[in-house]
Amino acid sequence: MFDELNDLYQQVIxxxxxxxxxxHEMPAATRSAQGHNPxxxxxxxxxxxxxxxxxxxxxxxxxxxxxxxxxxSLLTEFAKGKTKADVEKMFARVHxxxxxxxxxxxxxxxxxxxxxxxxxxxxxxxxxxxxxVMAALKGDAxxxxxxxxx
Ligand code: ZN
Numbered sequence: 001m002f003d004e005l006n007d008l009y010q011q012v013i014x015x016x017x018x019x020x021x022x023x024h025e026m027p028a029a030t031r032s033a034q035g036h037n038p039x040x041x042x043x044x045x046x047x048x049x050x051x052x053x054x055x056x057x058x059x060x061x062x063x064x065x066x067x068x069x070x071x072x073s074l075l076t077e078f079a080k081g082k083t084k085a086d087v088e089k090m091f092a093r094v095h096x097x098x099x100x101x102x103x104x105x106x107x108x109x110x111x112x113x114x115x116x117x118x119x120x121x122x123x124x125x126x127x128x129x130x131x132x133v134m135a136a137l138k139g140d141a142x143x144x145x146x147x148x149x150x
Contacts (some may be wrong), residue, residue: 009112012074017066019120021078022059029059035132036123036145044070053084060129067113067122072129074109084137092131098126 013034026047044062048055048115051143052121058076079087094110101117116126126145131144 006115009115012022012109012112013070015065016070016073020060020069020073023061023073024059024067025061026057026059028057031136031139033132033136033140035062035135035145036143037064037068037126037128037146039121039146040065040068040125041046042125042128044068044072044129044132046072046129046136048133049137055079055084055087058133060132064128065122067116068128069123071113072132074112075129075133078108078110079133087137089101091134094130096129098123115126 018039024043026049028049029047031048031052032045034043042064042065043060044060046060047056047058057141059071060076062072078090082090089111090107090110093107095112096114097107097114098116100113103111103114113126116122120121126148131146135142
């Protein structure tokens with residue numbers, strides 16, 4: 001199943017898993033949210049520093065499988081400097097991509113997760129950080145769990 005493209009995607013995921021970007025706590029955060037995926041044991045906490053509707057800074061900490069860490073890392077890279085609306089739009093694209101494999105519009109580097117739909121057990125790992133960022137943007141204080149998703 002690993003053709004050249006998948007191989008490249010795998011390398012990006014491994015790179016972000018081993019050296020996650022923006023992996024630190026943020027004392028100056030204006031919002032934070034926790035995500036938990038009990039099926040896999042992934043746990044993460046996301047920090048946002050909002051400047052109006054724009055994400056001025058974003059970081060995360062946590063532990064989990066390679067997919068969940070790489071997904072959170074790539075999410076923080078994407079979301080920095082973006083608006084709430086940009087992130088909501090991308091959440092919809094990523095959700096569609098990891099559940100069905102359909103890539104709609106430009107998803108940039110996040111395309112590395114397009115293959116995840118072939119592994120249903122991994123879908124929640126890939127989407128966890130996205131649920132957390134949506135909760136943080138909404139200002140939900142309650143931790144999000146992938147189990148609340150039907
Ligand atoms: Zn996982």
